[in-house]
Amino acid sequence: MRCVTDDFPASTVLGYPRVGPDRELKHALEGYWDGRIDRAGLDRVGRALRADTWHRLAQLGLDGLPSNTFSEYDQVLDTAVLVDAVPDRFRERSEPYFAMARGADGVAPLRMTKWFDTNYHYLVPEIGPRTRFRLVADKPLGEVREARELGYETRPVVVGPVTFLRLAQAAPGSPAGFAPIDRLDDLLDVYVRLLTALADEGVAWVQLDEPVLVTDGGSPAVRHAYRRLAGHGRRPRLLVASYFGDIADALPALAVTAVEAVALDLTHGVPANVDLLRGKTVVGGVVSGREVWRTDADSARALLAGANATSVSTSCSLLHVPYSLRGEDVLPGRLAFAEEKVAEVVELARLGPKPGPVPVAAAVGGSPGVHELRVELLNRREGGVPTERNGRAERSPYEVRALAQRDLGLPVLPVTTIGSFPQTGALRAARREVAAGARGEAEYEELVRAEIRRVVEVQERLGIDVLVHGEPERNDMVQYFAEHLDGFAVTRNGWVQSYGSRCTRPPILHGDVRRSAPITVRWARYAQSLTDKPVKGMLTGPVTIVAWSFVRDDLPLRDVTMQVAEAVRAEVQDLEAAGIRVIQVDEPALRELLPLRREEQAGYLEWAVAAYRWATGGAGDATQIHTHLCYSNADEVLAAIDALDADVTSIESARSGTAVQGFGRGLGPGVYDIHSPRIPDVAEVTARLRNALRHVPAERLWVNPDCGLKTRTYEQVEAALANVVAAARKVRSVL
Ligand code: MET
Numbered sequence: 001m002r003c004v005t006d007d008f009p010a011s012t013v014l015g016y017p018r019v020g021p022d023r024e025l026k027h028a029l030e031g032y033w034d035g036r037i038d039r040a041g042l043d044r045v046g047r048a049l050r051a052d053t054w055h056r057l058a059q060l061g062l063d064g065l066p067s068n069t070f071s072e073y074d075q076v077l078d079t080a081v082l083v084d085a086v087p088d089r090f091r092e093r094s095e096p097y098f099a100m101a102r103g104a105d106g107v108a109p110l111r112m113t114k115w116f117d118t119n120y121h122y123l124v125p126e127i128g129p130r131t132r133f134r135l136v137a138d139k140p141l142g143e144v145r146e147a148r149e150l151g152y153e154t155r156p157v158v159v160g161p162v163t164f165l166r167l168a169q170a171a172p173g174s175p176a177g178f179a180p181i182d183r184l185d186d187l188l189d190v191y192v193r194l195l196t197a198l199a200d201e202g203v204a205w206v207q208l209d210e211p212v213l214v215t216d217g218g219s220p221a222v223r224h225a226y227r228r229l230a231g232h233g234r235r236p237r238l239l240v241a242s243y244f245g246d247i248a249d250a251l252p253a254l255a256v257t258a259v260e261a262v263a264l265d266l267t268h269g270v271p272a273n274v275d276l277l278r279g280k281t282v283v284g285g286v287v288s289g290r291e292v293w294r295t296d297a298d299s300a301r302a303l304l305a306g307a308n309a310t311s312v313s314t315s316c317s318l319l320h321v322p323y324s325l326r327g328e329d330v331l332p333g334r335l336a337f338a339e340e341k342v343a344e345v346v347e348l349a350r351l352g353p354k355p356g357p358v359p360v361a362a363a364v365g366g367s368p369g370v371h372e373l374r375v376e377l378l379n380r381r382e383g384g385v386p387t388e389r390n391g392r393a394e395r396s397p398y399e400v401r402a403l404a405q406r407d408l409g410l411p412v413l414p415v416t417t418i419g420s421f422p423q424t425g426a427l428r429a430a431r432r433e434v435a436a437g438a439r440g441e442a443e444y445e446e447l448v449r450a451e452i453r454r455v456v457e458v459q460e461r462l463g464i465d466v467l468v469h470g471e472p473e474r475n476d477m478v479q480y481f482a483e484h485l486d487g488f489a490v491t492r493n494g495w496v497q498s499y500g501s502r503c504t505r506p507p508i509l510h511g512d513v514r515r516s517a518p519i520t521v522r523w524a525r526y527a528q529s530l531t532d533k534p535v536k537g538m539l540t541g542p543v544t545i546v547a548w549s550f551v552r553d554d555l556p557l558r559d560v561t562m563q564v565a566e567a568v569r570a571e572v573q574d575l576e577a578a579g580i581r582v583i584q585v586d587e588p589a590l591r592e593l594l595p596l597r598r599e600e601q602a603g604y605l606e607w608a609v610a611a612y613r614w615a616t617g618g619a620g621d622a623t624q625i626h627t628h629l630c631y632s633n634a635d636e637v638l639a640a641i642d643a644l645d646a647d648v649t650s651i652e653s654a655r656s657g658t659a660v661q662g663f664g665r666g667l668g669p670g671v672y673d674i675h676s677p678r679i680p681d682v683a684e685v686t687a688r689l690r691n692a693l694r695h696v697p698a699e700r701l702w703v704n705p706d707c708g709l710k711t712r713t714y715e716q717v718e719a720a721l722a723n724v725v726a727a728a729r730k731v732r733s734v735l
């Protein structure tokens, strides 16, 4: 066995971005899936990215280097493979890993949902009473060896057993009452074997990520799992890493185990009972892995002192921030991306803890402009507290609106889409050229119009009832609005992984948000001029705009969201004035911002709903307001979705299986999953519609895909939508 150091390194990070500084992994994966590069080519890219990361972290002076933080798709999926929790339907495939992630012909992928309250998505493992766990440790061992060849001893990072099971779902066909956590002991057998294998490999420390401790801290599973793992003789030292919140509730359980180190997310404050950890190493997560703002050294050192931390780290993996500020000239002096954050960690480790006043999270105050606008908005809505009554005062009750919207002349089971159509390579290239100054605005404008003509023509030909313009002018549903609003900055290359090979470039909200001119009106008006069918104007809602941006951390999120709502409201009114009769305001991130702790959820939902209703409440009764939600199981926030009071709600359902009961207004449960290239056939869509009709009356049921179509090709979209229209007609004919 190699030499094992007793002490945890003075500086480390819990994880690092992995798609590559120029999204090398994204390009390699997509090339591989399309058959443009082979397996060896994909492996080469992964290996080079891992090597670059270790070199860079070492160069920046970091002591403790993590490994197994790379992933070809998702770390939860990697963990499922690590314990061989591969459902039978994937086993026969040539590549079970990508089949689980993306589906394969005739085989549905695993469900995908948000990783806690971030915009990262993981694949939901399916665990049943008969899942046979078995250790398949090639990946963590491989990365340890790979790093060692380069001269680095690393700390493998693995999703912990409690988090893994809590995030899993019961495999289809499991008996009622079965929960994946019932399999904890069987899974722990495999983790014990993993620890032995890592010890045999000479690994000194292993990191088990247990973010679920934030919400699930008090449960006996935690104590049981870590008593057993830490009680196992032949193992590396254990670092249990929690993040995304305070884990005071979990500390008593962890404290009685022989776990050597605990990583705390101190950006949520110091747990009141941190003294319970005496005798263990406390790794202080003071450099936020989720914000892009520079760390205040005094506050960070005070937090380290308050938590008796002897080691400095990031609050969570840096997966959630872009690689580096190199090549950016955005907000000089105020930002830190992954590389800069590593430098902060190293510097804070050098400075050490220093007792001082501990800052309160999300200090109130900040920009006077935001404050004034908030007061102004709240006054206008009488009395300040956003209530049901305040919101409703804006629009008449649904029944009245539904009557006013009758002259839209829609059939029963109207067919619509969620907004985007395929983003062609030509459009993306043109946008890059405009940004680089190599192509004129006017020429680009004409390209967008041509695309709108194509999208309208396709929809008319297919027989869609409520048309969209296809969003060809948008690179991204949040960034596009950020680029057109004051108060946001955008980066050149600040990509962050959203899921698999998909990345977004979150804008940075740094000042008062204002709309100085209409943003989408000319596109919607142009599309409407081409058809007699109603064209749906497409906007992104205020909650989603802030959720998918990096928001200044010294301002209360609700005030900032209210400002964004004011801008969206103005856009809604301008669309209406331009003759657009149907307007969709998307809120796919409503669930994502839901606080992890139950006590905080009602307060959040109240302001989130109020912001949405402020954004849409200026529309007249005859204007039909749609909203759209996706990416996560909406079941937990159904009451809030209902409170948005949209006339029509389209919701991801085909992939997530969200229940559709209990809606008092129009509802479009998605009839097929657009995240997979699979074309749904008529029978399948018909069956879904018939099923939906058991819960939703025909006059309120809408027909639409799960989400926007921008990641698909025209060929796939036309084939799928033709089947959707055929299914809608078939079901209509027998109503
Ligand atoms: C993630 S929700 C996407 C909604 C958007 N209107 C689109 O169709 O792409």
Ligand SMILES: [Zn+2]
Pocket (backbone or CB within 6 Å): 418, 588, 628, 629, 630, 631, 706, 707, 708
């Ligand atoms: Zn969507």
